[in-house]
Amino acid sequence: MPNATMTTRGFFDPNTWTISYVVWDPATRCAAIIDPVLDYDFKSGHTATASADDILAYISVHNLTVEWILETHAHADHLSAARYLQAQAGGRIAIGENIRTVQATFKKLYNLERGFLPDGSQFDHLFRDGETFKIGSIEVTAMLVPGHTPADMAYLMDGAVFVGDTLFMPDVGSARADFPGGCARQLYASMRRILALPADTVLYVCHDYPPSSRPAQWQTTVANQRARNIHVRDGVTEAEFVKMRTARDATLEVPTLILPAMQVNIRAGAMPPADDNGIAYLRIPINALPVAGMDQ
Numbered sequence: 001m002p003n004a005t006m007t008t009r010g011f012f013d014p015n016t017w018t019i020s021y022v023v024w025d026p027a028t029r030c031a032a033i034i035d036p037v038l039d040y041d042f043k044s045g046h047t048a049t050a051s052a053d054d055i056l057a058y059i060s061v062h063n064l065t066v067e068w069i070l071e072t073h074a075h076a077d078h079l080s081a082a083r084y085l086q087a088q089a090g091g092r093i094a095i096g097e098n099i100r101t102v103q104a105t106f107k108k109l110y111n112l113e114r115g116f117l118p119d120g121s122q123f124d125h126l127f128r129d130g131e132t133f134k135i136g137s138i139e140v141t142a143m144l145v146p147g148h149t150p151a152d153m154a155y156l157m158d159g160a161v162f163v164g165d166t167l168f169m170p171d172v173g174s175a176r177a178d179f180p181g182g183c184a185r186q187l188y189a190s191m192r193r194i195l196a197l198p199a200d201t202v203l204y205v206c207h208d209y210p211p212s213s214r215p216a217q218w219q220t221t222v223a224n225q226r227a228r229n230i231h232v233r234d235g236v237t238e239a240e241f242v243k244m245r246t247a248r249d250a251t252l253e254v255p256t257l258i259l260p261a262m263q264v265n266i267r268a269g270a271m272p273p274a275d276d277n278g279i280a281y282l283r284i285p286i287n288a289l290p291v292a293g294m295d296q
Helices: 050-061 082-089 099-110 184-195 222-228 238-249 258-265
Strands: 007-013 018-025 030-034 037-041 046-048 065-070 092-096 125-127 132-135 138-144 153-157 160-164 202-205 219-221
Touching: 007 037, 007 050, 018 050, 018 132, 018 202, 030 082, 030 132, 037 050, 037 258, 050 082, 065 082, 065 132, 082 092, 099 258, 138 184, 184 222, 184 238, 219 222
Parallel strands: 030 065, 065 092, 092 125, 160 202
Antiparallel strands: 007 018, 018 030, 037 046, 132 138, 138 153, 153 160, 202 219
């Protein structure tokens, strides 16, 4: 069974169906924040920090030292609060090294300023597949799990994996694979890589889109996924999954926040440089995205 050295607290944001996490080591009180949300009102263009401030309050109550702010990928459904949290609590902002591919794609889409370099330098650290690091005394392995996007990473630690959008709860299934650089075949391989871990491995998902019959949940196991996941349980072949995922993705609308979110998230949660009037602007490319197809 997984040992009990790691403490995990999930923070559910009902506006974006996102779960952010604080993971910490009781022995050292060192912590990591995973996939934090910056509140954003699409109608007014205003940001707020209530969700991130809940995390800061938890960190303060437990007297934690933030060592890492980990992104599983550049999210299309919420803005990242990584920079805000770093300014308040410290820590290194990190993501998978394939973020460079995502940055290059979206720099072209947004026609971003010349000074924005798609080299990952906006982040403090870029993880390679299989790279290990520590949260206090807890050893963590970064796992490259592309498919939803080219840059998706999962974080394996202490008998648990924070899977990002690679898997959802068993009755919801899998993430879409039609974002730029996404690939249903890669997604299938990534999910099976995670499901090859020991059966009692705990999986923490980044989103839940629950049916009306249950509240939001975000913790499951490899065994439960292999037995019950509606898209990738044992016995579902790659060909069957790719056919299902491709057909489903073709019916999905563009995520509401993809256009503001991506140009912030590829900057590690920073806003674009302010114009000469002191105001930062988010760019909206007109008629550049397909109407259908482009997190559930």
